[in-house]
Amino acid sequence: MDINISQLTDTIVNYVTQYGLRIIVALLIFIIGRIVAKALANGTRKILLKAKVDETLASFLKNITYYALIAAVVIAALGQAGINVTSFLAVLGAAGLAVGLALKDSLSNFAAGVMLILLKFFKKGDYVTAGGQSGTVTAINIFNTVLTTPDNRVITVPNSAVLGGTITNVTANETRRVDMTFGIGYGDDLLKAKKTLERIVSEEPRVLPEPAPVIQVMELADSSVNFVVRPWCKTADYWGVYFALTEKVKLVFDQEGISIPFPQQDVHMYTEK
Numbered sequence: 001m002d003i004n005i006s007q008l009t010d011t012i013v014n015y016v017t018q019y020g021l022r023i024i025v026a027l028l029i030f031i032i033g034r035i036v037a038k039a040l041a042n043g044t045r046k047i048l049l050k051a052k053v054d055e056t057l058a059s060f061l062k063n064i065t066y067y068a069l070i071a072a073v074v075i076a077a078l079g080q081a082g083i084n085v086t087s088f089l090a091v092l093g094a095a096g097l098a099v100g101l102a103l104k105d106s107l108s109n110f111a112a113g114v115m116l117i118l119l120k121f122f123k124k125g126d127y128v129t130a131g132g133q134s135g136t137v138t139a140i141n142i143f144n145t146v147l148t149t150p151d152n153r154v155i156t157v158p159n160s161a162v163l164g165g166t167i168t169n170v171t172a173n174e175t176r177r178v179d180m181t182f183g184i185g186y187g188d189d190l191l192k193a194k195k196t197l198e199r200i201v202s203e204e205p206r207v208l209p210e211p212a213p214v215i216q217v218m219e220l221a222d223s224s225v226n227f228v229v230r231p232w233c234k235t236a237d238y239w240g241v242y243f244a245l246t247e248k249v250k251l252v253f254d255q256e257g258i259s260i261p262f263p264q265q266d267v268h269m270y271t272e273k
Helices: 002-050 054-080 083-104 105-117 159-166 192-201 235-256
Strands: 127-130 135-139 144-149 154-158 176-177 180-184 214-220 225-230 232-233
Touching: 002 054, 083 192, 105 144, 105 176, 127 144, 135 154, 144 159, 144 225, 154 159, 180 192, 180 235, 192 214, 192 225, 192 235, 232 235
Parallel strands: none
Antiparallel strands: 127 135, 135 144, 144 154, 176 232, 180 225, 214 225
């Protein structure tokens, strides 16, 4: 027993003597390298933000820079500690391949997330329709995009579904056209109705003078003469203008004696003689 303890002690002493300094240096490489990696990653983000790069892209590139540097630091530390880095990288590559095959859907979402961030189809705060869902973008993550609906529901859409479908960015431009249709009866004065609509639109302060609003007869329908009304406004004012004009058209048409037809059926009763 004493011989075994003595041999074990000699082995430990020999190991510490031979590799102790290398292990200490490896630890120092890891600790200092981690600090430097974090500093460089934060510096990269600050430089990108000063260059007016999108915040999401800046944070993403910061993380990529940090983990890439950490990987290099770990490899350097292992090499200094006497571990065969070549064999380690081979094992790591094989493990990475196996994990990649098992997580191919997640990797697809990851690749799609990178493309979404780089190509900037939309940004945080935009109202979009993507992946079959609509809402305001609250986050563009590496694996998914988070939308908040107008009624405050949170929808998480996989990035592969977003990139693989049609993306409609409602708030991409500063202005939008409000498309509206109003019908009058065939017995009403058409020119009077048109002038009334022009006046209503011109009195709405949120309607932009340029491009000029379009107010024209669009259709002679089955029970009404339909006007198309298309004013322009700032994107943020879209629904306010839509609701205000709809209400005012009804009130002013009532005041002016202009009818708004609605679907109805006439039933004729006949008595047999």
